Amino acid sequence: IHDKSPRANRPFVAINCAAIPENMLEAMLFGYERGAFTGATSAHAGKFEQAQGGTLLLDEITEMPLSLQAKLLRVLQEREVERLGARTMFSLDVRVIATTNRDLRAEVKAGNFREDLFYRLNVIPITLPPLRDRREDIPLLVEHFVERLAIEMKRPVEGVSREAMATLMSWEFRGNVRELRNIVERAMVCASGAVLQLDDFKLGDNP
Numbered sequence: 707i708h709d710k711s712p713r714a715n716r717p718f719v720a721i722n723c724a725a726i727p728e729n730m731l732e733a734m735l736f737g738y739e740r741g742a743f744t745g746a747t748s749a750h751a752g753k754f755e756q757a758q759g760g761t762l763l764l765d766e767i768t769e770m771p772l773s774l775q776a777k778l779l780r781v782l783q784e785r786e787v788e789r790l791g792a793r794t795m796f797s798l799d800v801r802v803i804a805t806t807n808r809d810l811r812a813e814v815k816a817g818n819f820r821e822d823l824f825y826r827l828n829v830i831p832i833t834l835p836p837l838r839d840r841r842e843d844i845p846l847l848v849e850h851f852v853e854r855l856a857i858e859m860k861r862p863v864e865g866v867s868r869e870a871m872a873t874l875m876s877w878e879f880r881g882n883v884r885e886l887r888n889i890v891e892r893a894m895v896c897a898s899g900a901v902l903q904l905d906d907f908k909l910g911d912n913p
Contacts, residue, residue, distance in 0.1 A: 707761070707803065708760070708761040708801075711761075711801075713759065713760045713761055713801060716757075716758075716759035716760030716761075717756060717757050717758070717759065717760035717761075718757070718760055718761050718763070719753050719756045719757035719760065719761070719762050719763070720762075720763040720765060721734060721735065721753045721762070721763070721764060721765065722765045722766055723764060723765060723766045723767055723768075723769045723770045724765075724766040724769035725766075728771050728774070731770065731771075731774060732774055732777065732790065733746075733750070733752070733790055734752060734753060735752050735753050735754060735774075735778070736752040736754060736777070736781070736787050736788065736789055736790060737749075737750050737751045737752030737754070737755055737787070737789040737790070738750055738752070738789050738790035738791055738792075739789050739790065739791035739792045740791075741791060742789070742790040742791025742792075743790065743791070746790075746791070749789070750789075751789075752787065752789065754781065754787045754796075754798055754800055755787065755789075755796055755798075757800045758798065758799060758800060759799055759800070760800065760801070761800070761801045761802075761803060762800050762801070762802050762803070763803045763804075763805065764802060764803070764804040764805070765805050766805065766806060766807070767804040767805065767806050767827070768806045768808045768810065768813050768818065768819055772818075772819075772820065775819065775820045775823050776820065776823075778823065779820065779822055779823045779826055781798070782802065782823075782826050782827075783826065785797065785798045785799075786798055802827070804827050810824055810828070811824070836879070836882055837879040837882045837883055837885075837886060838877075838878050838879050838880075841875050844871075844874055844875055844886065845871060845875075847883060847886055847887075848866055848871065848874060848886070848890060849865075851886070851887050851890040851891070852864070852865065852866065852890060852894070852902070855890065855891055855894050856894070859891075859894055859895075861894050861897065862900055863894055863897050863900055863901070863902060864900045864901065865900070865901050865902070866901065866902045867901050867902065867903050867904065869903070869904045870893075870902055870903055870904040870906070870907055873904055873907070873909065874886070874889075874907070877889075877909070889907055889909070890902075892907070892908065893906040893907045893908075896908065
C-alpha cells in the first residue's frame, strides 16, 4: 500500500503494539522531551513524527491498552501530537494502517477496544484470508523467502524442487505466512544443495 501510493518516497514506520511494554508504548508513539520521565535524558521523536508525510503501521492494535486508545483517538481526530513533557503540538500528515488477527467488532462488544476508535480506524477495511485459502500466493512467498534468506544466511540456495513445492501447496499453514517463513528457514539450514528438496523441509505430518 505504501510503495504504490504518492507517499512512497516518504517514511514507512512500523510499531508492534504487542511487543512494547504498556508504560513505554505511549512514549514510543508520541515521543517525549528531555526530563519528561526518569531516564529521559534527551528529546525523542515518536513514531508519529518519524512517519511524517508517510505511513505509520500500528501492528496488533488490539493489544493497545484502553487508556492509550483514548489518546490515540485524539491524535487521529485532531491530526496533531504532543510529546510527553512538551507544551506545543506537532501537526501531522500521516496515513495510519492498523492490523490485528482478532475480530475487532467482537473486541468492541467485549469491552476490550473502544468503539469510537474502531469507527475512526475502520475507513477502508481489508480482510486478508488465511494462507490456506489463497494457496496461489505460496510459490511467490517461497521465492521471496528463499531469495531473502539466502542473503541473510549466506547460503547458496536458489529455489525449491517441484515435489517440495507441491507439498507446500497442500499444507494447512495454521500459522499462516509466519509458519511458511519458518519452514523455509529451517529447510535453508538443512539444505545440502542449491535447490531445496522435500527432505530438507522435514514437514512430518500435516496438522
